[in-house]
Amino acid sequence: MSETLEQSFVKQLKENQNIVHKICRLYTADSDAHNDLFQEITIQLWKAFPKFRGESKFSTWAYRVALNTAITLYRKSTRSVNTVTYEAQQHFFVQDEYNHEEEERLKLMYQAVQQLNDIEKALVYMYLEDKDYTEIAETLGISEVNARVKMNRIKGKLIKILNP
Amino acid sequence: MEELDLLKKAWQKDTQSFQQVTENEIYKMLHKNSSSSVKWILIISVLELALWTFISVFFNADEYIKQMHAEEMMVYLRILTYVNYAVILWFLYRFYTNYVKISATTSTKQLMKDILRTRKTVQNYVWYNLGMMFVSMIIGFIMAFLYNPQLSVIKDKIAHDEGNGTVIKIVCMLSLVTIVFLVIFWLFYKLLYGFLLRRLNNNYKELKKIDL
Numbered sequence: 001m002s003e004t005l006e007q008s009f010v011k012q013l014k015e016n017q018n019i020v021h022k023i024c025r026l027y028t029a030d031s032d033a034h035n036d037l038f039q040e041i042t043i044q045l046w047k048a049f050p051k052f053r054g055e056s057k058f059s060t061w062a063y064r065v066a067l068n069t070a071i072t073l074y075r076k077s078t079r080s081v082n083t084v085t086y087e088a089q090q091h092f093f094v095q096d097e098y099n100h101e102e103e104e105r106l107k108l109m110y111q112a113v114q115q116l117n118d119i120e121k122a123l124v125y126m127y128l129e130d131k132d133y134t135e136i137a138e139t140l141g142i143s144e145v146n147a148r149v150k151m152n153r154i155k156g157k158l159i160k161i162l163n164p
Numbered sequence: 165m166e167e168l169d170l171l172k173k174a175w176q177k178d179t180q181s182f183q184q185v186t187e188n189e190i191y192k193m194l195h196k197n198s199s200s201s202v203k204w205i206l207i208i209s210v211l212e213l214a215l216w217t218f219i220s221v222f223f224n225a226d227e228y229i230k231q232m233h234a235e236e237m238m239v240y241l242r243i244l245t246y247v248n249y250a251v252i253l254w255f256l257y258r259f260y261t262n263y264v265k266i267s268a269t270t271s272t273k274q275l276m277k278d279i280l281r282t283r284k285t286v287q288n289y290v291w292y293n294l295g296m297m298f299v300s301m302i303i304g305f306i307m308a309f310l311y312n313p314q315l316s317v318i319k320d321k322i323a324h325d326e327g328n329g330t331v332i333k334i335v336c337m338l339s340l341v342t343i344v345f346l347v348i349f350w351l352f353y354k355l356l357y358g359f360l361l362r363r364l365n366n367n368y369k370e371l372k373k374i375d376l
Contacts, residue, residue, distance in 0.1 A: 010190045021182035024173075038185070042193045102170070109171045127168070128175040156167060162167060 009049050012058045013042065019046050019063045020045075022129075026068045026121045029114065037070065044069040067125065071118045112161040120154050127151060201363045202266045202282055206259040208356060209289070213252055220245075237307060244303075248296055255289045279368045283361055291354045298348055301342050 014022075020041050021034075028034045048065050048155070052058070113124055126136045135142040136151075262282045309315060322330050 006191075006194070010187050010194075013190055014185065014187050017185055018182055025182075039193045041197070042190060046194050081329070105167065106171060106174055109167045109326065113171075124168075128172050130172070130176070 005049065006046075009046060013045060013062070016059045019059055020066050023063070023066045023070050023125060026113065026125055027118070041066045041069045063125075063129070067122050067139065071122055077125055108162060109158075112158050115161055116154065116157065118159070120150075123147070123151055123154055172182060195367050201360045201367075202259075202263045203359065205282070205286060205360050206263050208360075209256060209259055213256065237311075241303075244300075251292060255285070255292070258285045261287075276368060279364050283364060286357050286361060289355060290350075293353065294346055298342065298346060301345065305338055311367075 020038055022042070024034045024037045028037050045062060045065050052061050093121065113121065116124065122140065123136065126139065131139075133144045133147050133151075137147040142150070262278065266278045266282065309319075313358060318330075318334065322334075
């Protein structure tokens, strides 16, 4: 029996779910909001799936739709938390080798990223995912130069947050 | 920026720390619709009950019955009303349990069963309401015929009639009125609940394709 559209979607999403998880991590502060956003993105991906023709990789397509969902569609008050609790940060990093100093720095860095706005978070996400500026620019619908400028501003902003 | 690069390193290394979602859970997310359809069925049936109660409070049938000196009928009508409310409350309870069950379903197979059960409940509910309406109308006609003084002219006519012509005419007319009313209400229910059931049905078909 040939695979239905739905089956192929569910399979691919399952394999690529970390993409969505990572976006949820940047945009939400606790696990409830995380799961909420995950579900919202899943629904949006499914709605958009018929238009996905396999010209790009599923992962590339999925992260773009997911980012758009996080930026534009998901506007719940539970998400915009400016102060992130220590407990909420706990699930962010589970690391094998224990380097307490590094762990502490990462935690602070994370709290700083959480304070950025939605578009800035999207840029940070793509930066962390090692996307090049051509792709970043295309995804956000801005020019490459503009993307670079924005990224530099974000770095400046993060430094300011970390060193008040 | 050193900090951001540190984060990047950790970010790319860190892929296993997320609680993984299973295929089944993804299916469930896609069919979350089912629970909201069932929720609407529940809400609409509550509103409908409220509407009927509201109407019966404002258009008090008791006054009408007193005017017609048909007090002896009142007891039966009361009983009928209470029975009706009891049955409708039972249906509400069923809608509610269906809703709770569908919302909490974890297995797709169970979800399919729940959808079928919900459909059945709604269908029974619609048929019950139509049946009740039919019974009420018949009772209404009989009461009007027996007690309403304005209808004595017709009664006289029937008494003086040689054949059964007048009786047949009246019966035909009343049947026509009854059928028209029932069809209108049937359409009303079809529209109201049919829309929600269709969404449920679509979900059911999708689930069937997965064939678990």
